[in-house]
Amino acid sequence: MIPRYSRPDMVAIWSPETKFRIWFEIEAHACDAMAEIGLIPHENAQAVWKAKDVEFDIARIDEIERVTKHDVIAFLTHLAEIVGSDEARFVHQGMTSSDVLDTAFNIQLTRAADLLLADMDALLEALKRRAHEHKMDICIGRSHGIHAEPTTMGLKFARFYAEMDRAKARLESARAEIATGAISGAVGTFANIAPQVEAHVCDKLGLTPEPISTQVIPRDRHAMFFATLGVVASSIENIAIEIRHLQRTEVLEAEEYFSPGQKGSSAMPHKRNPVLTENLTGLARLVRMAVTPALENVALWHERDISHSSVERMIGPDTTVTLDFALARLTQVIDKLVVYPDAMMDNLNRHRGLVHSQRILLALTQNGVSREDAYAMVQRNAMKVWEHGADFMAELKADPDVTKALTDAEIEDKIDLAYHTKHVDTLFHRVFGDTPSQD
Numbered sequence: 001m002i003p004r005y006s007r008p009d010m011v012a013i014w015s016p017e018t019k020f021r022i023w024f025e026i027e028a029h030a031c032d033a034m035a036e037i038g039l040i041p042h043e044n045a046q047a048v049w050k051a052k053d054v055e056f057d058i059a060r061i062d063e064i065e066r067v068t069k070h071d072v073i074a075f076l077t078h079l080a081e082i083v084g085s086d087e088a089r090f091v092h093q094g095m096t097s098s099d100v101l102d103t104a105f106n107i108q109l110t111r112a113a114d115l116l117l118a119d120m121d122a123l124l125e126a127l128k129r130r131a132h133e134h135k136m137d138i139c140i141g142r143s144h145g146i147h148a149e150p151t152t153m154g155l156k157f158a159r160f161y162a163e164m165d166r167a168k169a170r171l172e173s174a175r176a177e178i179a180t181g182a183i184s185g186a187v188g189t190f191a192n193i194a195p196q197v198e199a200h201v202c203d204k205l206g207l208t209p210e211p212i213s214t215q216v217i218p219r220d221r222h223a224m225f226f227a228t229l230g231v232v233a234s235s236i237e238n239i240a241i242e243i244r245h246l247q248r249t250e251v252l253e254a255e256e257y258f259s260p261g262q263k264g265s266s267a268m269p270h271k272r273n274p275v276l277t278e279n280l281t282g283l284a285r286l287v288r289m290a291v292t293p294a295l296e297n298v299a300l301w302h303e304r305d306i307s308h309s310s311v312e313r314m315i316g317p318d319t320t321v322t323l324d325f326a327l328a329r330l331t332q333v334i335d336k337l338v339v340y341p342d343a344m345m346d347n348l349n350r351h352r353g354l355v356h357s358q359r360i361l362l363a364l365t366q367n368g369v370s371r372e373d374a375y376a377m378v379q380r381n382a383m384k385v386w387e388h389g390a391d392f393m394a395e396l397k398a399d400p401d402v403t404k405a406l407t408d409a410e411i412e413d414k415i416d417l418a419y420h421t422k423h424v425d426t427l428f429h430r431v432f433g434d435t436p437s438q439d
Helices: 008-013 016-036 042-051 058-068 071-083 097-133 153-178 195-205 220-246 275-288 291-296 307-336 341-348 354-366 371-388 392-397 400-405 408-413 417-421 424-432
Strands: 138-143 146-152
Touching: 008 097, 008 307, 016 042, 016 058, 016 071, 016 097, 016 195, 042 071, 058 071, 071 097, 097 153, 097 195, 097 220, 097 307, 097 424, 138 341, 138 417, 146 153, 146 341, 146 354, 146 417, 153 220, 153 424, 220 275, 220 291, 220 307, 275 307, 291 307, 354 371, 354 392, 354 400, 354 408, 371 392, 371 400, 392 400, 392 408
Parallel strands: none
Antiparallel strands: 138 146
16 A cells, blocks of 8 residues: 555545544444443443544554554553543453454445445446447457457447446445444353444444354455455456557557646657556556455454454555555546547458458348358458458459359448447447437
């Protein structure tokens, strides 16, 4: 987590100040609940709230931890210094460290998810706007990196919108799954604390009580959360790779916005490199890097061990901060992406009609030619275009086997770009709910 790839709102979620504030709220709400059911005096519970507006001394907590070698005890000791040792004597009663650590971690993850969901809303809005802007701008579709058949730039954006919309739904589900808390005490049996305390704390902090915990909240929840972030990152890379390809000099159908004064290379002044999308490709790798450790955290010894702890202290902030930055950067790229319809058309026509080969193939079979013979006829003429730069339509009209089945007018009728866009409205209706035109 470095400032270059960080945004302040997400960073703040993982700051020591935020963490200790959440720890305090967990402890204070737990004291309220214990007082309500008669386990501790009300005046002691009320006294804990004296620290409500106090700024915790991070250096002091660190100083205590250097002696105790225990972060929760260090915090509780500092809290007692603020509240008073006698008033604070019931703080953490019947609780274990994981009650605080796990519940707080899940609160941080849910807050991080809320920011990420807002990021995704902004990205979806940008993708939708660009999809409608270029809805009918025809370009060549590619498979294996090779020219295939015509599509539209709008459909590219619509496809990415649909992918990110699915990603948002997954993240909403992952957020719901991670939004649990546990205040169940050692090994999760509630032996020294009542389930009502857990229910109260969770209600106050916007969580659902974990149905059954051990001494920790089950880590399959966290595995799903981080796996979901990994899938979101892969979708970011999917879009970034497409833009990088489209910006290649030999393609140049779209490119990242190049701002006044921007420099592309220290050596070559002519360069305009896809640096933002290359950066996104790298950031996606970092987010996915957390997935395997999160999966491995699921298997813990018995009712608890802390093999997961060091992992989560790193992947929690690093992954969410990185993904937050990446989503915002991708939104910026999409919002300002420069699209070149003329270059798209030039590329589509580069191989002089080859993109219509399937329509000719189908027309031949519909006029009585076997599929095998039709394929051979079309392919041999297509190869002349590939190898000698011939004109596909001219070669077809000069092929006696083809003209036995198709007239020149029938061949020309199949060379029609509008044929490939006739269902764009239908696809946009599926993705965006637009009403298809009646044309």
